[in-house]
């Protein structure tokens with residue numbers, strides 16, 4: 001039977017946004033889950049849409065409290081409002097451009113939130129490229145590298161410093177791409193950025209493992225999000241043995257596995273319908 005709270009679907013907005021922006025939400029949507037992440041706090045860059053949002057949704061339905069980071073405050077807030085709150089979580093939306101900050105992230109950058117309160121960091125913020133290198137401008141090259149690679153590097157650096165001296169386990173999940181290792185025309189800089197993310201993941205796993213911070217990556221194939229254009233769909237689908245795009249929710253299941261399996265460290269897990277083997 002639905003409770004009065006669930007009927008009201010209460011949403012609290014803590015304060016009006018001014019940059020840097022953070023907004024908290026508490027609701028009461030109900031669903032079945034094992035609540036395996038109850039008490040965990042998770043920050044997801046790129047959590048406002050696509051794969052990042054699916055991961056935030058999955059983790060919230062498992063009881064985690066989520067901090068969603070995106071460039072657009074409106075999109076991040078709207079995503080936050082859709083997250084499960086059956087464990088009484090208060091989720092937050094933070095407006096922050098990961099490509100804009102090449103230093104340790106401070107609470108000022110994150111609307112007053114300290115990374116020391118975070119247990120799980122997911123680096124899903126990313127942009128794509130669909131242009132031959134000879135036609136890609138220096139600005140476009142910088143934007144891809146600053147978002148996909150440097151954004152992930154500085155997120156990891158900031159998180160690893162925040163985790164110093166922390167007694168409890170924590171983990172990082174980076175989102176790579178099948179294109180890190182499978183050649184495709186028009187994706188040179190994107191591929192370079194994702195290959196960098198994989199190298200970073202492997203090296204950091206050795207640095208942070210002894211401090212109980214596990215570092216893993218997911219290497220998705222073609223996933224049905226805004227990022228995938230109709231041209232890419234038509235071009236790549238014939239090369240996918242399962243003959244379909246993956247869903248963001250399938251990638252989120254992989255992220256949950258990497259959080260739950262405490263022996264995964266330095267793992268780079270492909271989920272691509274067989275694309276990388278074809």
Ligand SMILES: NC(=O)c1ccc[n+]([C@@H]2O[C@H](COP(=O)([O-])OP(=O)(O)OC[C@H]3O[C@@H](n4cnc5c(N)ncnc54)[C@H](OP(=O)(O)O)[C@@H]3O)[C@@H](O)[C@H]2O)c1
Nearest residue numbers: 046048049050051070071072097098125126177223225227
């Ligand atoms: N879809 C695929 O087929 C596929 C395959 C392999 C890997 N991936 C990777 O998976 C990740 C998510 O991709 P997606 O398909 O979910 O893309 P998407 O639907 O376009 O979502 C991208 C997300 O990243 C955020 N974002 C982009 N630039 C940002 C920045 N500078 N600072 C903060 N947030 C930023 C966006 O929010 P705002 O726009 O509000 O900032 C949005 O939440 C990316 O790293 C992508 O490279 C995707």
